Amino acid sequence: MRARDDATIDGAAADWLQAPGQYLCGLTWDGMYLWHSDQVATRIWAIDRADGSIARTFRSAWVRADLAYDGDVLCQVGGRPKRLVLIDPDTGRVEGFRPILPPSGRVTGAELGPEGLWLVLRGPNVVQLRDYPGMSILREYPVPGSSPSGLTYADGTVVFGDFESGTLHAIDAGTGAHLGSGKAKGRPTGMTWDGERLWYCDFPARALRALDLDRLLA
Numbered sequence: 001m002r003a004r005d006d007a008t009i010d011g012a013a014a015d016w017l018q019a020p021g022q023y024l025c026g027l028t029w030d031g032m033y034l035w036h037s038d039q040v041a042t043r044i045w046a047i048d049r050a051d052g053s054i055a056r057t058f059r060s061a062w063v064r065a066d067l068a069y070d071g072d073v074l075c076q077v078g079g080r081p082k083r084l085v086l087i088d089p090d091t092g093r094v095e096g097f098r099p100i101l102p103p104s105g106r107v108t109g110a111e112l113g114p115e116g117l118w119l120v121l122r123g124p125n126v127v128q129l130r131d132y133p134g135m136s137i138l139r140e141y142p143v144p145g146s147s148p149s150g151l152t153y154a155d156g157t158v159v160f161g162d163f164e165s166g167t168l169h170a171i172d173a174g175t176g177a178h179l180g181s182g183k184a185k186g187r188p189t190g191m192t193w194d195g196e197r198l199w200y201c202d203f204p205a206r207a208l209r210a211l212d213l214d215r216l217l218a
Helices: 213-217
Strands: 002-009 012-016 024-029 034-038 043-047 055-058 063-069 075-079 083-089 093-101 107-113 116-121 126-130 137-142 150-153 157-162 168-170 178-183 188-193 198-202 207-211
Touching: 024 075, 024 198, 034 063, 034 188, 043 063, 043 075, 063 150, 063 188, 075 107, 107 157, 116 150, 157 188, 157 213, 168 198, 168 213, 178 213, 207 213
Parallel strands: 024 063, 024 188, 063 107, 107 150, 150 188
Antiparallel strands: 002 012, 012 207, 024 034, 034 043, 043 055, 063 075, 075 083, 083 093, 107 116, 116 126, 126 137, 150 157, 157 168, 168 178, 188 198, 198 207
């Protein structure tokens, strides 16, 4: 399902798609589909961003938080303690794991960028750049918010959500400088960038929403 929504950041209309599940966790883009994961449904779906139709689905008991794509496999934040679970997007088969050290449940957002793997962690709240696939920490920036949730990378900008306040924050990937913040419709969890727009999971509405990043940075 695709619809128009007059919910806004600074007045900008946002497209949205109805999510297929009820406990929205991860979201990423592979160049063709939005990939979305749901912890309660224990499923990962490939979704057509044009109309919300499901192109592919498979079960995964590993889902706990955000989802990323490394150009070859899906990288699901999952397990206890949390780690990257590498999943074949064609078959749903688990191909391996990458530990996030020190082991914990702090990671809530993940996305690959040209510099490596970007993560957002809570308690304390930080955005990290890690070597990929080595997973060593290259940079770490303290960030605002009480409950970081979901992260993406867009052309030198790192965007992450804060669940409780329903806020999206943007920082410069090179310096960590704050670039802008704005209220999101609902409460964000997983998010991604499709090269044109920022997409995020609106948890209470069970919706995938698309926004113009320029509105957040204005």
